[in-house]
Amino acid sequence: MKKLINNAESAVKDSLRGVExxxxxxxxxxxxxxxxxxxxxxxxxxxxxxxxxGSGHEPLHGGFVGFGMLDGACPGDIFTSPTPDQMEAxxxxxxxxxxxxxxxxxxxxxxxxxxxxxxxCESAGIKVKAVVIDxxxAVKDSLxxxxxxxxxxxxxxxxxxGAAAEAGKNLEQVTxxxxxxxxxGRSIGIxxxxxxxxxxxxxxxDLGADEMEFGIGIHGEPGRTRMKHGPVKDLVEKMANAxxxxxxxxxxxxxxxxxxxxxxTPLIExxxxxxxxxxxxxxxxxxxxxxxxxxxxxxxxxxxxxxxVVKASDEMLSLWNAPVxxxxxxxxx
Amino acid sequence: MKKLINNAESAVKDSLRGVExxxxxxxxxxxxxxxxxxxxxxxxxxxxxxxxxGSGHEPLHGGFVGFGMLDGACPGDIFTSPTPDQMEAxxxxxxxxxxxxxxxxxxxxxxxxxxxxxxxCESAGIKVKAVVIDxxxAVKDSLxxxxxxxxxxxxxxxxxxGAAAEAGKNLEQVTxxxxxxxxxGRSIGIxxxxxxxxxxxxxxxDLGADEMEFGIGIHGEPGRTRMKHGPVKDLVEKMANAxxxxxxxxxxxxxxxxxxxxxxTPLIExxxxxxxxxxxxxxxxxxxxxxxxxxxxxxxxxxxxxxxVVKASDEMLSLWNAPVxxxxxxxxx
Numbered sequence: 001m002k003k004l005i006n007n008a009e010s011a012v013k014d015s016l017r018g019v020e021x022x023x024x025x026x027x028x029x030x031x032x033x034x035x036x037x038x039x040x041x042x043x044x045x046x047x048x049x050x051x052x053x054g055s056g057h058e059p060l061h062g063g064f065v066g067f068g069m070l071d072g073a074c075p076g077d078i079f080t081s082p083t084p085d086q087m088e089a090x091x092x093x094x095x096x097x098x099x100x101x102x103x104x105x106x107x108x109x110x111x112x113x114x115x116x117x118x119x120x121c122e123s124a125g126i127k128v129k130a131v132v133i134d135x136x137x138a139v140k141d142s143l144x145x146x147x148x149x150x151x152x153x154x155x156x157x158x159x160x161x162g163a164a165a166e167a168g169k170n171l172e173q174v175t176x177x178x179x180x181x182x183x184x185g186r187s188i189g190i191x192x193x194x195x196x197x198x199x200x201x202x203x204x205x206d207l208g209a210d211e212m213e214f215g216i217g218i219h220g221e222p223g224r225t226r227m228k229h230g231p232v233k234d235l236v237e238k239m240a241n242a243x244x245x246x247x248x249x250x251x252x253x254x255x256x257x258x259x260x261x262x263x264x265t266p267l268i269e270x271x272x273x274x275x276x277x278x279x280x281x282x283x284x285x286x287x288x289x290x291x292x293x294x295x296x297x298x299x300x301x302x303x304x305x306x307x308x309v310v311k312a313s314d315e316m317l318s319l320w321n322a323p324v325x326x327x328x329x330x331x332x333x
Numbered sequence: 334m335k336k337l338i339n340n341a342e343s344a345v346k347d348s349l350r351g352v353e354x355x356x357x358x359x360x361x362x363x364x365x366x367x368x369x370x371x372x373x374x375x376x377x378x379x380x381x382x383x384x385x386x387g388s389g390h391e392p393l394h395g396g397f398v399g400f401g402m403l404d405g406a407c408p409g410d411i412f413t414s415p416t417p418d419q420m421e422a423x424x425x426x427x428x429x430x431x432x433x434x435x436x437x438x439x440x441x442x443x444x445x446x447x448x449x450x451x452x453x454c455e456s457a458g459i460k461v462k463a464v465v466i467d468x469x470x471a472v473k474d475s476l477x478x479x480x481x482x483x484x485x486x487x488x489x490x491x492x493x494x495g496a497a498a499e500a501g502k503n504l505e506q507v508t509x510x511x512x513x514x515x516x517x518g519r520s521i522g523i524x525x526x527x528x529x530x531x532x533x534x535x536x537x538x539d540l541g542a543d544e545m546e547f548g549i550g551i552h553g554e555p556g557r558t559r560m561k562h563g564p565v566k567d568l569v570e571k572m573a574n575a576x577x578x579x580x581x582x583x584x585x586x587x588x589x590x591x592x593x594x595x596x597x598t599p600l601i602e603x604x605x606x607x608x609x610x611x612x613x614x615x616x617x618x619x620x621x622x623x624x625x626x627x628x629x630x631x632x633x634x635x636x637x638x639x640x641x642v643v644k645a646s647d648e649m650l651s652l653w654n655a656p657v658x659x660x661x662x663x664x665x666x
Contacts, residue, residue: 002525002526002542002543002545002562002636003525003565003602004525004565004568004598004602004603004605004606004638005564005565005602005605006564006565006566006605007564011601011605012601014565014605014608014609015601015602015604015605015608016604017604017605017608018603018604018605018606018607018608018611018626019604020608021607021608021611021612022604022607022611022624022626055601056599056601058599058600058601058604059600063600192335192336192337193335209335210335212335229335231338231339231340232336232337232338232339232347233339235337263597263599263600264596264597264634264636265337265634266389266391266596266631266633266634267391267392267396267596267628267631268344268345268348268388268389268391268633269336269337269338269344269348270337270351271348271349271351271352271355271391272337272338272339272344272347272348272351273337273351274351274354274355275347275348275350275351275353275354276347278351278354278355279354291355293351293355295600295628298599298600300599300601301597301598301599301636303335303597303634305337330663330664331663332666333665333666
């Protein structure tokens with residue numbers, strides 16, 4: 001294993017120190033328990049939004065803390081859920097009196113811990129709601145999940161819910177739009193290579209020299225099928241079919257699309273994937289009104305990509321386009 | 334070789350089609366010869382700036398075309414210089430009557446072809462100046478270079494020169510500030526793994542399971558030494574020493590710092606590198622006034638990173654902070 005770390009144990013904290021050094025104008029990093037909040041927290045009378053999950057998916061979630069998106073993020077150890085006390089401390093740090101929304105990716109540990117944190121915070125008099133993201137069409141249940149896994153739609157939900165909160169919507173309204181994004185979002189991922197967690201020091205799974213995993217999870221969990229590596233055109237067609245047929249997306253729909261790198265995929269390849277995907281969607285009469293192309297929800301150094309498509313109402317598109325200023329996503333300011 | 338491409342021959346064009354589909358609001362892609370210009374080109378009476386080089390380093394350069402940065406970019410084949418006719422066509426497309434600056438990374442092919450393009454354009458009555466970036470402290474001469482290679486400082490030079498042009502500076506002034514950035518910029522890179530070009534289909538070089546290449550070039554060219562992989566703290570100290578002692582950077586200097594991923598390095602690791610680097614600079618009393626952390630000048634899927642430090646005058650810092658709106662870099666708008 002070759003990684004730019006000091007050791008497996010300190011990697012997450014060492015990285016948080018880098019976030020603190022780089023983005024002190026935007027965020028504050030708290031330690032023991034570890035969490036990231038906006039530099040000026042809490043924002044009084046605004047609904048606050050936090051998310052969290054295992055580390056190793058950067059920039060998710062810490063990179064999305066800032067104006068117009070998250071108020072806080074709880075990084076667990078690599079691919080390990082943060083603890084309820086992290087979530088509780090973060091929730092308390094961001095609550096400005098209008099309540100807090102927890103955006104939770106559907107993994108058993110995350111869901112359980114966020115539920116415990118919600119109870120702890122509600123006992124302390126804070127209004128908390130939760131939306132569980134479960135957008136991965138690859139498999140029904142998996143190694144870490146009951147039901148569908150939560151993947152790329154999380155990024156889009158955090159952006160849109162964040163803009164709604166910034167616009168002054170109340171907790172019920174922010175929760176509702178976040179839930180709507182999840183209900184209208186679908187994703188699928190593929191891997192060309194495995195990731196290596198620092199603790200394990202070896203690939204999470206083995207792939208043959210000409211194989212790829214179709215429907216990969218963001219922790220290297222198995223997908224639908226192991227298939228031969230071939231031209232990207234055929235692959236994207238298969239990915240697009242899996243995603244577009246699931247909601248289903250129909251002619252005339254407006255969408256937000258993300259072509260996401262898993263961490264080790266060159267940008268030149270992600271743009272090829274985007275080109276193939278948009279061509280398929282155009283043929284079907286599905287309009288792309290917003291897009292992200294790059295590394296947004298990663299799996300350490302895994303090679304591969306995921307595509308996410310969200311059917312977006314006019315309200316969602318307006319919130320998507322609203323200003324955002326975080327370490328990893330910035331526009332309009 | 335597993336890549337998200339259709340075939341080696343079409344990869345660059347297929348990717349350009351993705352850029353066109355994604356960023357049609359910002360840029361226009363022209364084909365045969367291939368180049369990217371701002372959607373509204375030329376900008377009348379503004380100095381135009383173009384750059385170019387082999388593909389495989391994305392987002393460099395095409396991702397930096399837009400307001401406040403480049404007017405145009407010429408992508409060559411993977412790791413291959415663009416041709417003089419590409420550069421000539423791009424220069425002509427962006428010239429708004431105030432002349433055109435060519436920002437050229439110091440590789441023999443790029444320098445030669447940009448010189449030919451300059452002559453062709455000057456014959457056609459366009460004023461052209463060139464700045465050759467040669468900031469890599471690793472080696473004096475290399476596989477593709479006489480003198481030092483041009484690497485990370487290119488990104489910072491393109492941003493600062495772009496802002497100067499946007500502010501209405503004339504060709505001599507824009508050339509001068511670009512040249513100043515280069516003279517005050519130093520970089521070094523390391524690789525934990527090789528890249529694989531689509532045409533070759535196999536790693537450009539071999540590295541042992543516990544080895545890294547110190548001073549790697551962005552095409553996988555050999556660096557200063559092959560060394561054992563160890564804690565990142567020791568590595569960053571070695572990298573920082575190589576960079577900071579070269580200019581040299583001194584106590585009281587203001588700087589812009591880039592910690593750049595080579596394409597296959599997780600963001601969590603880049604933030605660890607940034608944390609270690611900033612700690613070293615703080616001890617030396619060198620102030621970081623601007624920063625970039627992420628994948629900006631890559632080598633396909635290579636694992637590794639580079640650090641770039643530019644000693645920045647107040648004018649440079651002001652231009653650095655000026656608004657920019659390109660596919661890969663955006664702030665202030």
